[in-house]
Amino acid sequence: MQKIAPCLWFDGNAEEAAAFYTSVFSASRIATTLHSTDAGPGPAGEVVAITFEIEGQEFMVLNGGPQYKFTPAISLMVHCDSQEELDRYWSKLLDGGEPVACGWLRDRFGVSWQITPNVLLQMLRDPDRAKASRVMAQMMKMVKLDIAPLEQAYRGE
Numbered sequence: 001m002q003k004i005a006p007c008l009w010f011d012g013n014a015e016e017a018a019a020f021y022t023s024v025f026s027a028s029r030i031a032t033t034l035h036s037t038d039a040g041p042g043p044a045g046e047v048v049a050i051t052f053e054i055e056g057q058e059f060m061v062l063n064g065g066p067q068y069k070f071t072p073a074i075s076l077m078v079h080c081d082s083q084e085e086l087d088r089y090w091s092k093l094l095d096g097g098e099p100v101a102c103g104w105l106r107d108r109f110g111v112s113w114q115i116t117p118n119v120l121l122q123m124l125r126d127p128d129r130a131k132a133s134r135v136m137a138q139m140m141k142m143v144k145l146d147i148a149p150l151e152q153a154y155r156g157e
Contacts, residue, residue, distance in 0.1 A: 005051075005058040006076075008111065009068050014061035017109050018050040021059070024092045028054040075104065075112035083117070083147045090115045090144050103145040117147050123154045131156070 010017055022028040031051040036042040049062045080086040093115070096108030103115050123135045131154050138153035139145065
């Protein structure tokens with residue numbers, strides 16, 4: 001068990017969210033489901049929380065109620081090795097959601113995701129600040145990230 005795991009608060013649709021997220025990522029599984037008992041917190045038998053894993057990372061989803069909503073202040077970053085992988089995750093997570101900017105999207109549940117090519121992070125960390133600046137300028141024009149134009153900007157083309 002990992003020391004720290006994110007817990008995402010949902011309004012009655014945690015089970016749907018866990019099923020969706022585990023369908024998006026092939027290396028994922030539902031680990032446990034916690035149901036209410038006669039002692040609460042809701043009607044006996046109702047799903048309270050689900051623990052699941054994605055790529056070895058543990059998450060929990062909680063049916064907490066309508067008090068809290070997701071904001072982009074917290075996002076989940078998906079590191080991608082290729083444009084094909086980026087496109088696949090973008091398409092799946094965007095289903096029922098909305099694109100935002102610079103590789104960010106909000107899924108159908110309101111959770112913010114950053115679908116990020118690893119090469120982008122490498123280019124932005126380059127000690128040659130002119131290269132990094134060109135890449136940043138190119139990225140700022142994009143909604144879904146496209147590796148080829150980012151690499152062209154990096155090379156100064």
